[in-house]
Amino acid sequence: MKEATFSTIFEFCRLAILSLVLAVNTGAFAQKQAAKGAERQGRVVLAINEGASGSLTAVDVLFRYEEFNKQILEKALGAPITMVAVRSTKELRNAVATGAYTLVMSRPADVLAEAIRDHGYQAVVAAKEPAYALFIVNKDSPLKTIADIKGKRIVTPDRYAYMWRIANAMMRDNSISLARSREVPNTPIIASRKISGAQIQRLRATLVALESTESGAAILKKIGVNGFREASSQTFLDLLKWLGDLEAGKE
Numbered sequence: 001m002k003e004a005t006f007s008t009i010f011e012f013c014r015l016a017i018l019s020l021v022l023a024v025n026t027g028a029f030a031q032k033q034a035a036k037g038a039e040r041q042g043r044v045v046l047a048i049n050e051g052a053s054g055s056l057t058a059v060d061v062l063f064r065y066e067e068f069n070k071q072i073l074e075k076a077l078g079a080p081i082t083m084v085a086v087r088s089t090k091e092l093r094n095a096v097a098t099g100a101y102t103l104v105m106s107r108p109a110d111v112l113a114e115a116i117r118d119h120g121y122q123a124v125v126a127a128k129e130p131a132y133a134l135f136i137v138n139k140d141s142p143l144k145t146i147a148d149i150k151g152k153r154i155v156t157p158d159r160y161a162y163m164w165r166i167a168n169a170m171m172r173d174n175s176i177s178l179a180r181s182r183e184v185p186n187t188p189i190i191a192s193r194k195i196s197g198a199q200i201q202r203l204r205a206t207l208v209a210l211e212s213t214e215s216g217a218a219i220l221k222k223i224g225v226n227g228f229r230e231a232s233s234q235t236f237l238d239l240l241k242w243l244g245d246l247e248a249g250k251e
Contacts, residue, residue, distance in 0.1 A: 044081045044194070046073065049092050049106035051162070061085035065105075068219050073103070076206035077199055089162075096121065102194045107131075108162035109185040110243060113236035121190040123236055124200055125207045125228040130183035133166035146170055165243045172244070184239055187225055204230055 048065055050056055056064065062083055074081050081103070086092045089111060095101055096115040104121070106112050109131070115121040135154075137143050143152070166184060189207070191200055210216035211227035220227060 044077060044079050044102040045100070046081050046083050046103040046105065047086050047092065047095065047101040048083060049086045049089075049104070049108065049111075051107045056085075058085040058087070065223055068223050072206060072210065072216075072219060073203070076203045077195075096192075099192050099194070102192050103189060105187065105189045107187050109188050109236065109239060110162050110165055112188055112190045113185075113240045113243075115190060116233045116236045117240055120193045122192075122195075122200060123231040123233045124189045124191050124204050126188035126231040126235075127186040127225045128211075128227040128229045129186060131186035132183065133170065135167070135170070146173075169243050182242070185231060185235060188231055188236070189228075190236075 046069060048061055050061055062085055065083060069081055069083055084101070086095070089108070092104070092106070093111050093114065096104060096111065096119055099119060103124075104112055104115065109126075112121070116123060135146065135149075143149060191203070195203075207228040208230060210220055
């Protein structure tokens with residue numbers, strides 16, 4: 001009887017796990033198809049990338065940004081926006097190369113900087129608080145500056161990840177404090193050529209003013225941003241110049 005009960009429970013769990021996997025895969029496929037359909041119809045498509053280390057599923061991301069999209073972005077542009085969550089950096093890089101996304105919002109900024117430099121995208125805003133990469137050591141470590149790690153073995157993020165590129169640039173500079181990197185854009189939003197200059201100005205003004213209202217501040221808190229500031233495309237070109245070019249094996 002116990003064996004039969006265990007077998008039944010195991011089979012139920014196996015089916016439940018299989019159903020969950022199918023649901024996640026179906027959801028991801030559905031949002032990609034929706035984005036393609038929206039693009040064919042000339043509608044605005046917003047891609048959101050929380051970074052490779054983020055733990056949110058595609059569904060989590062869409063729920064998290066739904067209010068921000070509906071109440072802020074759509075009203076600012078006066079048009080419906082289809083959201084798509086993009087986890088893969090390679091997928092995001094390939095998509096912006098073809099102009100597949102009208103708007104892109106991403107915590108890592110390097111792919112967006114490449115889109116501005118190479119594919120005609122324009123900077124709209126970035127989070128007010130800049131991002132940093134940190135090198136950390138034990139409090140009693142003899143390492144005090146970045147130069148002190150020469151000849152040592154250190155742990156870094158995956159090769160070609162945004163934080164790896166920043167760490168690599170810091171080590172190359174060899175004169176930056178071990179504590180943190182220079183300021184880099186945080187959670188920027190960029191727009192493709194499909195968005196007019198007037199629309200960009202309207203969108204930028206709306207986002208910069210968002211923190212000034214109670215409802216706007218609540219939406220910002222939900223998406224984990226303390227406010228936006230105006231961003232220039234030159235900031236991203238300067239970022240790429242500092243990071244240096246990726247090698248052929250980039251992901």
